Amino acid sequence: MNKPKLIYFDAPVSRGEECRLALHLAGIDFEDMRINAADWPAMKSQMPYGTMPVLELPGHLPLAQSNAILVLIGRRHGLHPTDDFEAARHEGMMLHVEELRGRISPTLRMADAEKKVAREALVAEFLPAWASGAERNIAAPFFGGERIHVVDIKLYQAVRWLSGGKVDHIPATVFAGYPKLTGVHDAVRDHPDVKAWYAKA
Numbered sequence: 001m002n003k004p005k006l007i008y009f010d011a012p013v014s015r016g017e018e019c020r021l022a023l024h025l026a027g028i029d030f031e032d033m034r035i036n037a038a039d040w041p042a043m044k045s046q047m048p049y050g051t052m053p054v055l056e057l058p059g060h061l062p063l064a065q066s067n068a069i070l071v072l073i074g075r076r077h078g079l080h081p082t083d084d085f086e087a088a089r090h091e092g093m094m095l096h097v098e099e100l101r102g103r104i105s106p107t108l109r110m111a112d113a114e115k116k117v118a119r120e121a122l123v124a125e126f127l128p129a130w131a132s133g134a135e136r137n138i139a140a141p142f143f144g145g146e147r148i149h150v151v152d153i154k155l156y157q158a159v160r161w162l163s164g165g166k167v168d169h170i171p172a173t174v175f176a177g178y179p180k181l182t183g184v185h186d187a188v189r190d191h192p193d194v195k196a197w198y199a200k201a
């Protein structure tokens with residue numbers, strides 16, 4: 001292995017895509033290893049925590065956990081604050097995004113009737129509370145102000161997923177009342193390096 005390798009499902013979504021985007025914004029030439037769902041069960045036990053994404057760097061053990069991967073890339077390439085308190089604040093928001101995923105993910109495996117009830121309950125209570133918490137902590141246009149960081153990429157993936165109108169029982173308007181949160185989404189979407197990534201995809 002002579003260049004970094006990012007291992008994730010063959011889909012431009014979620015934790016894997018945010019790591020790919022971070023690597024791209026960091027200007028790192030990496031191997032983008034995309035795993036078919038059918039091949040995953042045989043690989044699962046070989047991953048540090050049985051999940052993806054996993055980042056392999058020459059000379060190191062494989063690194064799992066999306067936030068750890070993002071923070072490492074961010075620290076090394078100017079996409080995470082150097083001030084330790086500000087860095088911790090960014091990491092707090094990254095955990096906030098993981099808590100959101102932790103509430104939605106179980107519904108992915110539900111049958112539709114149960115899914116509808118569970119997701120409508122999330123839309124009524126959890127998601128507004130989650131978005132309000134995010135909104136209170138965001139500067140503008142990005143989380144920390146004028147510059148993009150890995151936390152913004154993570155927020156972007158989450159907002160893109162849930163407001164894309166493709167998640168059953170979650171309306172595309174779910175975050176419409178949270179201008180700073182949707183503003184981070186728009187600012188990341190419109191960032192020239194993000195546009196370049198999707199132009200080549």
Ligand SMILES: N[C@@H](CCC(=O)N[C@@H](CS)C(=O)NCC(=O)O)C(=O)O
Pocket residue numbers: 014015016044050051052053064065066067098
């Ligand atoms: N906390 C972990 C969660 C990783 C995770 O659950 N990844 C999902 C894909 S987004 C996965 O590997 N699913 C397949 C499985 O659990 O077998 C992280 O942030 O990386």
